[in-house]
Amino acid sequence: MDEYLRAKPMVTPAIAGMATMTMTSTLVVQFGLPPALTALAFAFLFGTLAFGDRSLSRLQRGVLYLINSVTIFSVAVGINETAVGMMKPPEVAAYEQRLAPDDERSPALLRSWF
Numbered sequence: 001m002d003e004y005l006r007a008k009p010m011v012t013p014a015i016a017g018m019a020t021m022t023m024t025s026t027l028v029v030q031f032g033l034p035p036a037l038t039a040l041a042f043a044f045l046f047g048t049l050a051f052g053d054r055s056l057s058r059l060q061r062g063v064l065y066l067i068n069s070v071t072i073f074s075v076a077v078g079i080n081e082t083a084v085g086m087m088k089p090p091e092v093a094a095y096e097q098r099l100a101p102d103d104e105r106s107p108a109l110l111r112s113w114f
């Protein structure tokens with residue numbers, strides 16, 4: 001467990017990315033928050049785990065904070081876009097796009113953030 005919380009391994013950003021995607025999607029559907037900004041806020045919140053590693057200098061922790069936060073955000077966006085793409089075949093998605101504009105659709109848990 002001690003190694004899991006260290007800033008150097010990339011397992012933490014992967015798991016934090018999954019948590020970011022899940023929480024962002026839920027908050028976007030329930031409260032109408034902007035998806036990309038919400039995901040970015042969660043990513044930088046989870047990125048603060050880098051500051052828990054006292055064996056590194058402050059500069060190293062700051063650099064790892066930025067790298068981990070961007071990695072967490074990238075993983076969250078990738079997971080979300082993959083899930084959105086897997087939910088519907090391309091021909092169905094193209095038909096639905098022509099059928100109704102975005103503002104008339106019911107909120108979906110998995111939808112594109114951009």
